[in-house]
Amino acid sequence: MITTPDSTQSYLQEIGRYPLLSPEEEINLARQVKAGNLRAKQRMIECNLRLVVSIAKKHQNRGLPLLDLIQEGNIGLSRAVEKFDLNQGCRFSTYAYWWIWQGITRALHNKTKMIRLPIHLNQLHSKIKRTYFQLNQEYGRQPSLDEVAYAMDIDPTHIQEQLQLSQEVISLDKFVSENQGDTLGELVAKDHSSQKYFENLMNKDELSKLMGHLSERQQFIIGQRFGLEDGQPKTLVEIAKLLDMSREGIRRIEKKAFQQLKKYAQFA
Structure with missing residues (x-):
């Protein structure tokens, strides 16, 4: 329209x-x-x-x-x-x-x-992720963007541009994490080679995909529990009324959703 x-x-x-x-x-x-x-x-x-x-x-x-x-x-x-x-x-x-x-x-x-990166960019993005997690296991810590670029033998700027492209459906005004005041847009404007930038950008990308693996009802319940829509977290009882379900039913769905998020995060 x-x-x-x-x-x-x-x-x-x-x-x-x-x-x-x-x-x-x-x-x-x-x-x-x-x-x-x-x-x-x-x-x-x-x-x-x-x-x-x-x-x-x-x-x-x-x-x-x-x-x-x-x-x-x-x-x-x-x-x-x-x-x-x-x-x-x-x-x-x-x-x-x-x-x-x-x-x-x-x-x-x-x-x-319907929004998809070109195939060659999707392949590069997958390679970046694989290298990132391999280095994470090898070093026992989060690798920096420069370390990932060195391991892949490509320019760090190339990785930075690819990561930004992969974020196109994520609002730059969204907070990167609960405990961080910076928005993604503010982080992009900072030192792109910093470990914090790379770590947070990857986490935001993963978070978007993790939520996409939940059912609509699971997404709704998690969103309501933490006030993701309106900034007003709701209790299990309040959500139960919204969905015409029991408090225990909501709790079970919430628990399963968290288990799915945790499991997918481990094997992504």
């Missing part, structure tokens, strides 16, 4: 006409939707379009225009309206969050799957 600032602003103004629902209105509409009332379904969707926008904005600059993200989120919203059950004991917006998030992230995943 081709979008412009004007088209985005026009859409935001349009959905601003729909008022938020009170708890009583929400319950009444949900009952009508269950009874097959299509007008009630449409109104419930319209009155929650702003929720989709708020979630979509958190996923900007990752490969899709905002209106495309909103469109995918709206599909998730429609599905949430169809599936919502008042017996779940939570507000509709809480329940719909998962469906909207799923629609948006799935679209982003499909988009980024």
Whole structure:
């Protein structure tokens, strides 16, 4: 979809006409939707379009225009309206969050799957990784970029450029690690031959791939637990309400996700 600032602003103004629902209105509409009332379904969707926008904005600059993200989120919203059950004991917006998030992230995943480095660059990237881990085992520490370049008999700048290319789907504004204030963009601007730069760049690249090996539900739970989406970490109980599951069920999924991340990290 081709979008412009004007088209985005026009859409935001349009959905601003729909008022938020009170708890009583929400319950009444949900009952009508269950009874097959299509007008009630449409109104419930319209009155929650702003929720989709708020979630979509958190996923900007990752490969899709905002209106495309909103469109995918709206599909998730429609599905949430169809599936919502008042017996779940939570507000509709809480329940719909998962469906909207799923629609948006799935679209982003499909988009980024189409982004591929040329074959020769992929081969070089794989060779860099193999050399990096071989030297790590040999030295018993993290090798520097210069050491990897020497072992491969290529210019360190060549490795640096390759690593930057491999980061194209990762935002430069993302923090490299929890305990580090530098963003990836700031590290790139620093001394490229430093061990810290090479180590953090590799870790960020690996982290992106590790999360990609989790299921959508696992990604959602890990993201919610650590507040990756909105900076607000949630408890197991809060996530259980979002997904209409038991606390223990969420804990098991979380545990398995961590096991998968750890296992893949060891053999990557």
